[in-house]
Amino acid sequence: MSSTLRTIRQWSSWKKALFYFTVLTFLTSSFLFLTSPGGKIRQWLAETVITTQHRSWAWIFVGAEQRDLMVKRLQDFNEEAAREKQDSSLIKIRNRQAKARSIDELIKVEDISGKFWQGKKMYVFDPKTIRVMTPPKSGEGERITAMVKRTGAVAGVNGGGFDDPEGLGNGFAAFGAIISGGEVIYTDQDGSIAQHIVGFTKEGILVVGKYNIFELRDMGISEAVSFHPRLIANGKPLITSGDGGWGRGPRTAVGQKADGTVIFIVIDGRQAHSVGATLKEVQDLLLEEGCINAGNLDGGASSELVVDGELLTKPSSRYGERRLPNAFLVYDDPTSVKADRVWDGIDKIDAGGSYDHPDFLREQAEKRAKQQQNPTPPAKTDTDKTKTKTDTKPESNKPAANKPETNETGKTGTGKGESAKSGGNAAKDPGTEKPPASGTGSNGTGTADPGKPSGGQGNTPPPTGTGSGSVTPNGGNSGQGGTGSGSTGSGSTQGSGAAGGSGNGSTGTVPNSPAGTSAPGTGSGAPAKTTDKSADTTAPAPTPTPTTQQNQTQTPSQSASGTTAPPAKTP
Incomplete structure (x- = not known):
């Protein structure tokens, strides 16, 4: 251990x-x-x-x-809870003063809390002061703070549900029905189809249940939105076992006492200071207050309470207060305001999303601007390392003839034929990546293995390139090249002298270079790749120097793979 x-x-x-x-x-x-x-x-x-x-x-x-x-x-x-018809006789609305009331006469707000949550409770003493309000323009919902200030309301609470793609919806695609001032402002169902409703009659009686539009009109419903489930019906709690099946989260709910007083509950959730409440906890709160009927409103990130233009709760929305399709607002004189019919004439509603959410788009723009101001330095590639190593490697006095040149075309292989050379060590040709062999000697005969040229002792390693032989600069005639195998490639004649070398296979060509002639050579075999061991990376092929009048215009030779070999560097 x-x-x-x-x-x-x-x-x-x-x-x-x-x-x-x-x-x-x-x-x-x-x-x-x-x-x-x-x-x-x-x-x-x-x-x-x-x-x-x-x-x-x-x-x-x-x-x-x-x-x-x-x-x-x-x-x-939800369906079972909505089934029982409501007994309106259980609510007795007291007559209230009609106008010129202070905020304290209209509402009262108190803090509430539980083991896992914190929130607000708002009493509305006159239910007739409550009106459903809608956004002022088509295409997007409205924040409650803006709605309260725009219409002169005393307070506001979120109402019905809406389609919310990615949690970034524009708040315009409402669910169910919206009724304000006795008018059906919006409905997504045929009038004969029953929908879950939370609303108030003209007399101020809270109605919660499932009704169609015609039934709502007959009941004298003045204000209504759609959501569920129903929590209390005719004084009886509807959640009798479990916690309601909705887990914990932000909640908004409304209930009404026997004297007509309306109580809105708004609980924060999905945050460190408040995880959220269960539906049963909300139901029990309203039961303790003596509510006869109660229903759940849209919760989650939409839950919020605004009083006198100030947001009192803490929505869990990513960008704070959200745009909503409707809200329950409290007015001293509700008859002085009217909800806008922003859905009239619209056949298809765009619910929005990340592609048009202003806060999200602004956040993404700020991130892009920050990245442009502080760009991440690009990581060094192998090419950068190759260039650094190649450029900084000190020149070597070793004979270049002993170092097979790298074929830059990749697929072009080399033959194993030998060129007979005479003389001493090869000399570095200034300005070139790979020095050609130099020296003088007389005719000799090369073999597949290192041969001994006539006319002098010298190094005879296998040259790279094609099946064709190469000629050393300023040297004499090279010997007869031995046979070998390799794919077609290209080599160059530099200096004066005759080209030679033969192989068995496909034909490659040796392009002209200054003061020299070209001759065809042959070679065959599987493509091979030779590596220059004097550097860590592949060295580029030398660029041919301009031709003299004696030579024709050069064209890049074609490799065995069908690609054009790049021109070599000029000294």
């Missing part, structure tokens, strides 16, 4: 982090999937995810089959 600990201590920091992460993952997974408390936590996590924009991901915690069952149970509960 001690040896294992010593070994772990010797690991690098990243290796330790990976090890500890693996151990933690194993222990956490074992707890979640192999113990009863872990199973309850997984169910709670799945319920929380199901009520967000990412419902499909709940399978990670409980599996796809169990997730689908949980979703179905929620839907069944």
